[in-house]
Amino acid sequence: MRQHGKFLAAALLLFSAYAGMQNSAAQSLVPNGGFESGISGWSIFVPDESQGKNCKFDVVSTEPHSGTNCVRLQSDDFARYAIGAGSSFPVQPGEHYRVSIWIRADAAALIRPKTSGMPPAAGPVIRLLLRGAGSDTAGGHLFIGMGNTVARDTPSEWSAPLPKDWTKIEAVVEIPPGADTAFPSLFCWWTNGTLYADDFEIEKIAAPTASASTPPNAPTP
Numbered sequence: 001m002r003q004h005g006k007f008l009a010a011a012l013l014l015f016s017a018y019a020g021m022q023n024s025a026a027q028s029l030v031p032n033g034g035f036e037s038g039i040s041g042w043s044i045f046v047p048d049e050s051q052g053k054n055c056k057f058d059v060v061s062t063e064p065h066s067g068t069n070c071v072r073l074q075s076d077d078f079a080r081y082a083i084g085a086g087s088s089f090p091v092q093p094g095e096h097y098r099v100s101i102w103i104r105a106d107a108a109a110l111i112r113p114k115t116s117g118m119p120p121a122a123g124p125v126i127r128l129l130l131r132g133a134g135s136d137t138a139g140g141h142l143f144i145g146m147g148n149t150v151a152r153d154t155p156s157e158w159s160a161p162l163p164k165d166w167t168k169i170e171a172v173v174e175i176p177p178g179a180d181t182a183f184p185s186l187f188c189w190w191t192n193g194t195l196y197a198d199d200f201e202i203e204k205i206a207a208p209t210a211s212a213s214t215p216p217n218a219p220t221p
């Protein structure tokens with residue numbers, strides 16, 4: 001009986017840990033962001049200029065960051081392409097979201113060197129495609145990139161080597177005026193070779209606390 005009670009307690013603990021995990025997964029606005037359901041919900045986008053570079057993606061079990069799967073993105077030359085999550089989610093200007101993903105690259109993967117007349121490379125970068133009233137938002141989309149940079153319209157340039165070990169990209173972004181939906185995707189922005197990604201998460205958070213610009217006990221005149 002005593003043993004049974006212990007077992008039950010352990011089982012309950014396991015269950016609550018599992019429920020906690022489910023709960024935290026449910027809060028992410030990126031469905032199947034850990035790729036544990038294969039490619040379900042994900043599709044590839046290859047702009048005209050990168051057609052013919054054999055841009056492709058699949059889900060593999062090679063050293064995932066967590067669980068048993070991660071996504072693999074590949075191109076045969078320097079290319080710009082993306083995988084998009086299944087659907088957009090509603091947003092309102094002024095809302096804050098924590099956006100994160102884990103990235104690693106094959107030893108042979110490269111980022112395009114600076115080339116005059118060519119747009120700068122950014123490597124792996126998250127794009128939140130922002131739309132309002134059915135049109136792209138004035139001011140452009142949001143990009144969250146290497147070094148936890150946040151940029152509007154075009155991603156921040158990144159020219160350092162791609163990380164060979166799992167590396168987290170994470171930033172908090174504020175939804176700009178005019179946006180009512182956001183569509184998340186992961187871009188390879190002028191990379192060549194094989195990259196891996198896992199645990200793509202977007203979570204709505206409370207606005208960062210405003211700094212105390214008004215003293216709480218300011219004397220009344």
Ligand SMILES: [Ca+2]
Pocket residue numbers: 034035036064065066067068069070198199
């Ligand atoms: Ca995973």
